[in-house]
Amino acid sequence: MGVAVPDTYVELADLAMARGVAPGKYVDGLGVTRMGVPLVDEDTVTLAARAARMALESAHCSPDDIGLLVVGTETAVDHSKPVASYVQGLLGLSTRCRIFETKHACYGGTAALQMALDWVRSGSAKGRKALIVCSDIARYGVGTPGEPTQGAGAVAMLVSDHPALVVLEAGKTGVYSKDVMDFWRPLYSKDALVDGHYSVECYLAALEGAYRAYQEAAGDAGGEGAYSDRFAALVYHVPYGKMSRKAHRHLRTLDGDAAPDASFDRLVGHSLVMPSQVGNIYTGSMYLALASLLSSAPEDLTGKRVGLFSYGSGSCAEFFSGVVQDGAQARVKALGLEARLARRRALSIPEYEDVMRAREHLDERPAADAAGSGFRYQGTRDHKRIYAT
Ligand code: HMG
Known part of the structure; x- marks a missing residue:
């Protein structure tokens, strides 16, 4: 696994004060303390490439070992050329690698992951690995209710028949999809549009449908106690921390738990440590929450089952599970x-607003002459995006 977040962020308490809102509304009411804000040399490609490089390096994996690269994103940089092709170039992946991009709001990365699991299980991988990258920059209009739920980041995962982190359980997955208009981004807009409170209802309905479908697929419903106590932890899609709390309350209520909040810290708390400092990173949000759980849970999770809930507006959702490896x-x-995360630099609100304005025209920004390094977006020349390697 590899994770990339911007080097700069906004303190949500500062944003609240600038918008004339009580800081408690964003920090406690939404459960977010900071949101990642990328500067103008960062985009979906650079975040994806940085996360992917970390995943390859941490697994001591050569670029030639990758037979499939899929980038899940809803903030792509081109209508035709996939983010994955830029990542292939930046990382020097083999030409014998199948490469494409997937889109379904925040579910796009999970769609890619599930497809990669089938590729490995079918034998098509022939010993090679899949590299799945979820990369996004969440952006709502300045001053809108969605503004404090922005963020940016990427999570990359290697999928193979010898998983080192989590074995995703074959057949144990439940899907729920429904055509709804809860959150969308028209082709002419850089900012997402959202029917905020309705989107929360859609998320919860999808959780219920996917959880029921999972129980049917697993074929082990019934028995003593709450069904979700079969999991050592639950990792929900995290547009903001409070949404995970609402999700957990709903799921435990479905389980017949009369005190549905009582298990929140035990089952969910550790997965929110990092998301609460980064904000919504769309496709990568649930996987950042999984990284947070594995990084910060004090107990040994080896051999224990984790429940994962991925939600993408529009909508498609999936509840699936995995077993944590030694x-x-x-x-x-x-x-x-x-x-x-601790090394990032805070932006003042005027600096953040300047960045937001500058990002409006990022796609047409003339490429800078000075050569940079470290996977940075330099601008566009002859309608082609230029990246520093
Ligand atoms: P809002 O309507 O301005 O906020 O925006 P609110 O009035 O609902 O207040 C939020 C919470 O703060 C409430 O708590 C208040 O009580 C509390 P709740 O009732 O929900 O438990 N509050 C306070 N708490 C402490 N101190 C205070 C205080 N004041 C109020 N002083 C909304 C909220 C979520 C609608 C908005 O931020 C939004 O539209 N966000 C974007 C949409 C979103 O994230 N939806 C989530 C579900 S859909 C999803 O997850 C998919 C997504 O990731 C996209 C994709 O799939 O690609 C978004």
Whole structure:
């Protein structure tokens, strides 16, 4: 696994004050303390490439080992050329690699992951690995209710028949999809549009449908106690921390738990440590929450089952599960993600607003002459995006 977030962020308490809102509404009411805000040399490609490089390096995996690269994103940089092709170039992946992009709001990365699992299980992988990257920059209009639920980041995962972190359980998955208009981004807009409170209802309805479908697929419903106590942890899609709390309350109520909040800290709390400092990263949000769980849970999760709920507006959702492998927590801790989050620089609100304005015209920004390094977007020349390697 690899994770990339922007080097800069906005303190939600500062944003609340600038918008004339009580800081408690964003920090406690939404459960977010900071949101990642990318500067103008960062885009979906650079975040994806940085996360993918970390995944390859941490697994000591050569670019030639990758036979499939899929980038799930809803903030692509081109109508035709996939983010995945830029990532292939930046990382030097083999030409014998199948490469494309998937889109279904925040579910796009999970769609890619499930497809990669089938590719590995079918034998088509022939010993090679799939590289799945979820990369997005969440953007709502300045001053809208969605503004404090922005964020940016990427999570990359290697999928193979010898998983080092989590074994995703074959057949144990429940899907729920429904055509709804809860959140969308028209082709002419850089900002997402959302029917906020309705989107929460859609998320919860999808959770219920996917959870029921999972129980049917697993064929083990019934028995003593709450069904979700079969999981050592539950990782929900996190547009903002409070949504995970609402999700958990709903799921435990479905389980017949008369005190549905009582298990929240035990089953969900550790998955929110990092998302609460980064904000919504759309496709990668649930996977950042999984990284957070593996990095910060104090108990040994080896051999234990984790429930995963992915939701994409529009909508498609999936509840699936995995078993944590020996050494997984040490591997994720070794990525040093919490230290990386701590090293970021805070933007003042005027600086953040300047960045938001500048990002409006990023696609047409003339490429800078000075050569940079480290996977940075330099601008566009002859209608072609230029990246520093
Ligand atoms: P809002 O309507 O301005 O906020 O925006 P609110 O009035 O609902 O207040 C939020 C919470 O703060 C409430 O708590 C208040 O009580 C509390 P709740 O009742 O929900 O438990 N509150 C306070 N708490 C402490 N101190 C205070 C205080 N004041 C109020 N002083 C909304 C909220 C979520 C609608 C908005 O941020 C939004 O539209 N966000 C974007 C949409 C979103 O994230 N939806 C989530 C589900 S859909 C999804 O997850 C998919 C998505 O990731 C996209 C994709 O799939 O690609 C978004």
